[in-house]
Amino acid sequence: MATDYQTIYILGGGMLLQERKLDVSTNNMANVNTPAFKKDYLTAVSYYVPNGQKVQNTNPFEPSNNYVYPIVNEVIPVLSQGALVKTENPLDLAIEGEGFFAVRGPNGILYTRKGIFRINEEGFLTTEEGYQVLDENLNPIQIQGQNVKITKDGTIFVDENPVGRLGIFNLQNIQKLGEDFFQGNPTPATDYRVYQGFYEASNVNAVKEMVKVIEAVSAHEIFSKLIQMTDEVQGKWNQSV
Numbered sequence: 001m002a003t004d005y006q007t008i009y010i011l012g013g014g015m016l017l018q019e020r021k022l023d024v025s026t027n028n029m030a031n032v033n034t035p036a037f038k039k040d041y042l043t044a045v046s047y048y049v050p051n052g053q054k055v056q057n058t059n060p061f062e063p064s065n066n067y068v069y070p071i072v073n074e075v076i077p078v079l080s081q082g083a084l085v086k087t088e089n090p091l092d093l094a095i096e097g098e099g100f101f102a103v104r105g106p107n108g109i110l111y112t113r114k115g116i117f118r119i120n121e122e123g124f125l126t127t128e129e130g131y132q133v134l135d136e137n138l139n140p141i142q143i144q145g146q147n148v149k150i151t152k153d154g155t156i157f158v159d160e161n162p163v164g165r166l167g168i169f170n171l172q173n174i175q176k177l178g179e180d181f182f183q184g185n186p187t188p189a190t191d192y193r194v195y196q197g198f199y200e201a202s203n204v205n206a207v208k209e210m211v212k213v214i215e216a217v218s219a220h221e222i223f224s225k226l227i228q229m230t231d232e233v234q235g236k237w238n239q240s241v
Contacts, residue, residue: 011227017044017070018220024075025212028204036082036114037179037202043073077176082203084195090148091117091125094198099168099189100182102138103131109138110181111171116199119143135164136188152193168192
């Protein structure tokens with residue numbers, strides 16, 4: 001591809017970036033009412049190749065083959081606190097501060113801020129998906145009794161008898177899995193409080209996300225028009241040569 005068309009591919013990269021921004025913001029908006037959902041944030045960088053260097057096989061999906069090209073760096077979860085919503089259900093739990101609940105998923109231990117729990121037929125505390133909630137030693141928590149009380153440090157009392165303490169962990173190198181779960185390198189959390197009879201709301205601000213959607217759509221349209229104009233100019237120049 002002739003380097004004369006480099007501008008089109010750079011602008012095309014801008015379009016792709018705006019599409020990714022749009023995907024992130026619309027997904028955030030779709031989860032504005034999802035308990036404990038953590039919004040995503042997209043970061044972008046510019047890839048640079050020294051001016052004047054001809055690059056073969058220029059492709060907008062291969063940024064290393066371009067001059068200056070905007071690319072997605074990463075999409076990261078924003079772990080800011082969501083509001084606490086009162087339910088008075090004794091099995092609804094919210095973390096204020098740092099940390100995640102630990103649960104045993106189908107392929108290993110997962111972590112979540114969504115503390116909407118149940119007691120299954122075997123008496124184990126589980127998530128809505130049926131994953132067992134784990135204590136500080138990563139053992140499943142069994143509830144056998146009627147009166148369940150959970151203190152601010154996560155200690156569980158059943159009929160006034162202590163049966164364990166919720167596992168609350170911080171995560172390093174965190175990765176988001178779907179809408180509710182995370183993975184990472186866990187360490188015990190210390191700066192937190194557990195609230196019984198509450199759940200944590202999503203931390204998405206719908207108005208701010210709508211503004212981001214409008215900005216992304218507008219920028220996408222501008223890039224599209226610039227590509228069309230550049231292509232027309234390049235076509236006329238080719239005809240005149």
